[in-house]
Amino acid sequence: MTNKIILAGFGGQGILFAGKLLAYAAMLEGKYLSWLPSYGPEMRGGTANCHVIISDVPIGSPIITSPDALIAMNAPSLDKFENELQPNGTEILDSSLIPRSSGRTDLSSVRVAATEIAEKMGKKGLANMVMLGAFLKKTGLFSIDSFKEAIKKLLSEKKQQLAEANINAVRAGFDAV
């Protein structure tokens, strides 16, 4: 079993961190994984994406050409990656920021108002965690409990007080689907 996930959005939305969290959760479960960020002359507000592969077997190329899941947090990301998704792929869209729905009928597409939900929770920056919650519900890739562990372990000591808010945001996304 191999999961090829692309996460994409604006710089500053925590796209790379969300990807890293998936990778970290995979590592804790003893799976093979790779995490590859886009890099370039980019800045806050520019586009950011990362490729995360999680597998039961060693990973060849870390570059994803046909993802089976897309987590999109802005419209340009959806435009860019939607057509690359495999048939029956999973698509999680932040409906607060992406006005249109899926352009394909062969996908399992979910719209979550992640940014709105995060704002209501008091921190817009948690929208990435809400998206991950929706993704977990849709794919069953990790249990909420093992994800909770990953969040706690990934955050540095100085940032441990943020774990609770992150976990709550994941749960909110999980429950919104």
Next chain:
Amino acid sequence: MSEAVLMKGNEAIGEAAIRSGCRHFFGYPITPQTELSAYMAKKMPKIGGTFLQAESEIAAINMVYGAAAAGVRAMTSSSSPGISLKSEGISYIAAADLPCVIVNIMRAGPGLGGIQPAQSDYFQATRGGGHGDYHLLVLAPNSVQEMACLTAEAFNLSEEYRIPAMILGDGTLGQMMEPVDFSLVPEPVFAEKPWAANAMRGRGAQNVVKTLYLSPEELEATIIEREKKYDIVRDSLQRYEAKFIDDADIILCSYGITSRIVETAVRELRNEGIKAGIIRPISLWPFPEKIFKRVRPKAYLSVEMSTGQMIEDVKLACECKAPVYFTGRTGGIIPEPSEIIDKVREIHREVC
């Protein structure tokens, strides 16, 4: 048993260097290598080491020259255009028979080129880059784990043979994260350094590190002496990984990140019945030519993120006993498995 940690390739090199006893790092920032300098900047002051951001790449490599001459484990890192700037200093270090580790996280050239990954510095790394008769030990990892392991080996081998070593990676390997288990990283093996210019220490005479010989006879003698060392290395340090080569009609040759894309392609080709195999050089210098004498494919295919550089070594190694084809992308574009598969199918129609 130690737990694996999730790290970028650039960071894994830094951690492995520190565990290898490197306490002197001289750098200058450049994408896509910067995380390595940043890692060293953060860690070195905490362990009593020296991190120094030099005023230029040329200054940084000459600081490595000085530190290596004094007998300490020293390192610098950069990406393609920065390595060009360092090349003069690298030639001096090679001429002075000093150990050190130089990291090149390649990006696309020529010129300032781009910042996306490439493998177009193969000639520069394996043929010299600077002036004169010299070689570097060149090791090419293809995973974050190997970036850590080969960095540790580079320090040990460089010191054992007194030849500067280069880790040749690319932007993808530098930027990507994978789990690394540092318990798998070789321990440092420190060589005696009776030649180090580190004060008299009871020695009868001063140690002098120099590269200038105005007498041609004297200079030729030092070069021949060094060449003997290169011959030993050529024979004993060839490293490679081979897969599916026993029955292979077509052997694909690639190193670094490209080798992983090739492996994805070869597995698919095997599924459709094409007997494809893989030789992945891990040491680029010395090139692992011995394995090429033991295989009899109908064709070779060199796959690189360049316009074709390693292909020359493949031709030399197989003595052109089978045709050697090339495919690849350059300019910062990473080839897709499908491009490689198409090329192999085409070759298969021609030779099988």
